[in-house]
Structure formats: C-alpha cells, structure tokens
Amino acid sequence: MPTPALKHAAVACAAALFGDENDEYAKTSLEIGHRRAALAISSLRSFQISNEQDIATLLILGVAMVTFAMHVSDGQASLISHYTLSLIKPLAQNIYTLNSAMIDYWMCLVCTETSECLLKSEVPSMRVDPCKRTHEVDRYLGLSSSIFAQFYDICEAGNSLKNASMATAARVVENLASIKVAVDQWHTTPPSDFLDQYTQAEVVSMLSQAKIFRFAALLIIHRLQYPYGEQDREASMLGRAIIDEFDMVLQITQRSVPCTALPYLAACFEIVESDSRNAALGKMKDIVTFSRQSRVRFEKTLTSVWKARDQGYRFHWFELGQYAASGAPGK
Structure with a gap:
C-alpha cells in the first residue's frame, strides 16, 4: 500500500509532467506539483529506515522527487x-540484496x-561496487552501471586537484593515470541471454551508451590533466x-x-x-529529452563555457565551477 508520501510524490510528478507538455495548464499544474512536492520532501527529511521495505520506499520517494x-x-x-x-x-551493504528494480532506482540516484x-x-555519496554490477542490465544505465565506480574515482581526483597544493597535485595526476588504465580496460559484460531478451534497437542503445560513458570518462580525465x-x-x-x-x-532507433x-x-x-556549435545546440532537443528544464540548464551551462573559451580563458575541468553557469545538465 503506498504511503502518503509516495502518493504526494506521484501527484507532484504527474503535475510536473502534465505542465511540461501542456503550456495552457503549466502554471496550474506546477502550483499543484509544488504543494504536493513540499509534502513529499517534508516526509523525506524526516524519513527513518528500520527495515528493507523502508529502503525501497525511500528509493522510490527519492527518484520521484528527483x-x-x-x-x-x-x-x-x-x-x-x-x-x-x-x-x-x-x-550500503544491503543495497545489493534488494530486488533488481530497487537497485535500478538506487543507480538512478547515483547517476x-x-x-x-x-x-x-565534488565527491559523490556512495561508490558502486563494480563486481556486484557485472552482467547486470540496468533500467536506466543498461550495461554501464559498473563504470560509475570509475566515475566516483574521477570525482575524487577532480576534488583533490581543486583543493590541492602543488606538492599534492603531482600525486593526484599519478592517480589519474591509474584511473585512466581502469577506464581503458573497462568493458561491458552482458548476460548470456542478452541478445534474446532485448530488441535490436535496445541492444544498439545500450552498447552505444557504454561507449559514450567510457569516452566521456577518458575525456574528463584528459581535461583534468590539460586545460582547454x-x-x-x-x-x-x-x-x-x-x-x-x-x-x-538517433539514426537507428530514433530515440x-x-x-x-x-x-x-x-x-x-x-x-x-x-x-558546429549551432549544430550541437540544434541536436540538443533530440539528445537531452528528459524535460524542458533540463534542456534550459544544459544550454545555460554549455554557452557559459563556450563564452569563457572564446574569451581566451584556459582552465582545467576541476575549475569549471568558475566559468560554467550553475545547474546540472539533466539526464
């Protein structure tokens, strides 16, 4: 039976989605959504975990509010x-004993x-155990959830560089080299029935998703070492x-x-x-599809970094906060 908090969260999400797709009702929908979201967030703040079911409820509530x-x-x-x-x-040790749907919700929050x-x-809250995400197909991350262990390590290295002295920076750069080796060696490990369980479009999407994450990890490592x-x-x-x-x-799956x-x-x-920049912005609506606001935040962040580059600033990835407009780009 859904708790009152989950009911509030569900109504808030429904209102936000409806408002996102219907300009005529956007204001009213958001007013309803904000009222229900405030009640759900209040429940989240006072949430107490006493058993495994509480973990599942918390994960659903967290994903809904996100x-x-x-x-x-x-x-x-x-x-x-x-x-x-x-x-x-x-x-954390109990996470991997949950059913697969709940672990997927957890990975959504991790992502x-x-x-x-x-x-x-900055350093994330939790590091994924890659050994426990091998051969798993995640609802959101496909075959790629195990690479989030390397992303955690990249975040740690970036945070260390952001706060490092000249003496400690050299050690962090050495650590980055070992992280890069781990990313180079990372590969997908589909379950044995993978091709039978998923359509061609789903297989293409998941395999490309893995490549995209791996290339992105290598690119961020490179920019932690060398400024733009x-x-x-x-x-x-x-x-x-x-x-x-x-x-x-996009060409094969239209998604x-x-x-x-x-x-x-x-x-x-x-x-x-x-x-090329105009072309990239033009494709944004097909790539950043989660919400209208996620595209707004994406474009704001991107154009602020382009502006800084055009003005001749040379900065590393760990210095992005000084030049990028605030706001995560979305999913």
Whole structure:
C-alpha cells in the first residue's frame, strides 16, 4: 500500500509532467506539483529506515522527487539525490540484496548525483561496487552501471586537484593515470541471454551508451590533466567519438540514449567552430529529452563555457565551477 508520501510524490510528478507538455495548464499544474512536492520532501527529511521495505520506499520517494525537480526551474535534483543517498549510505551493504528494480532506482540516484559531482569536481555519496554490477542490465544505465565506480574515482581526483597544493597535485595526476588504465580496460559484460531478451534497437542503445560513458570518462580525465586550449587534438577526437555515437543511435532507433546528458555536454565543450556549435545546440532537443528544464540548464551551462573559451580563458575541468553557469545538465 503506498504511503502518503509516495502518493504526494506521484501527484507532484504527474503535475510536473502534465505542465511540461501542456503550456495552457503549466502554471496550474506546477502550483499543484509544488504543494504536493513540499509534502513529499517534508516526509523525506524526516524519513527513518528500520527495515528493507523502508529502503525501497525511500528509493522510490527519492527518484520521484528527483524527477519532479528536473521538470521545474527551481528544482534541486542533485541535492535530493544526495540527501536520499546519505540516508541509505549506512546500509550500503544491503543495497545489493534488494530486488533488481530497487537497485535500478538506487543507480538512478547515483547517476544524478554523480553527474553533478563530475561537473563540480565534488565527491559523490556512495561508490558502486563494480563486481556486484557485472552482467547486470540496468533500467536506466543498461550495461554501464559498473563504470560509475570509475566515475566516483574521477570525482575524487577532480576534488583533490581543486583543493590541492602543488606538492599534492603531482600525486593526484599519478592517480589519474591509474584511473585512466581502469577506464581503458573497462568493458561491458552482458548476460548470456542478452541478445534474446532485448530488441535490436535496445541492444544498439545500450552498447552505444557504454561507449559514450567510457569516452566521456577518458575525456574528463584528459581535461583534468590539460586545460582547454592545450592538448586539444585528443580531446576533440574523444568529443567527436561521443557525438558520433549519439548520431548513430538517433539514426537507428530514433530515440535518445538515457542518462547521457553530461557526456554530451563534455563533448560539446570541445567544439570551437560556430557552425558546429549551432549544430550541437540544434541536436540538443533530440539528445537531452528528459524535460524542458533540463534542456534550459544544459544550454545555460554549455554557452557559459563556450563564452569563457572564446574569451581566451584556459582552465582545467576541476575549475569549471568558475566559468560554467550553475545547474546540472539533466539526464
């Protein structure tokens, strides 16, 4: 039986989705959504975990509130995911005993928080155990959930560089080299019945999603080591590889790749030609599809970094916060 908090969260999400798709009713829908979301968030703040069912309820509530937040202009999806994960963190060892749907919800929150942490070079709440995500097909991340262990390590390295002295920075760069080796060696491990269980379009999307995440990890590592304006050739090739994967998937499936807004953002940061930039913005509506507000945040972040590059600033990835307009780019 749904709890009152889950009912409030469901109504809030429905109102936000309806308002996103119907301009005529957007204002009324959002007013209803905000009222119900406030009640759900209040429940989230006072949530107490006493058994496994409570973990499942918390995950559903957290994902619902993240969904609502990503559909409204003042949403704080990363803060909600961070708070939810902080409640779960003391019980991390129990996560992998949940049913697969609940683990997928957990990974959705991990992805949301990690995307923001990558952009700001902050450390996520929880590190995925890659060994326990091998051969798993995730509802949101397909075959790619295990690479979020490397994304966690990249976030840690970026955070260390952001706060490092010259003496400690060299050690962090050495650590980045080992992370890069791990990303180079990372590969998908589909279950034995993978091709029988999924359509051709789903297989294409999941395999490309894995490539996109891997290329994005390598690109971010590169930009942690070298500022924009230096060693641009390798970065440009990685960015082009990411965009080519999106183009291929769109051509074959007519659908976007889930949870890949940040990789597309990182790839677009590398574009310097005006025509290519306009083309990238034009494709944004087909790639960043989660919500209208996620596209607004994406474009704001992207254009602010392009402006900084055009003005001649040379900055590393861990310095993005000084030049990128705030706001996670969406899913």
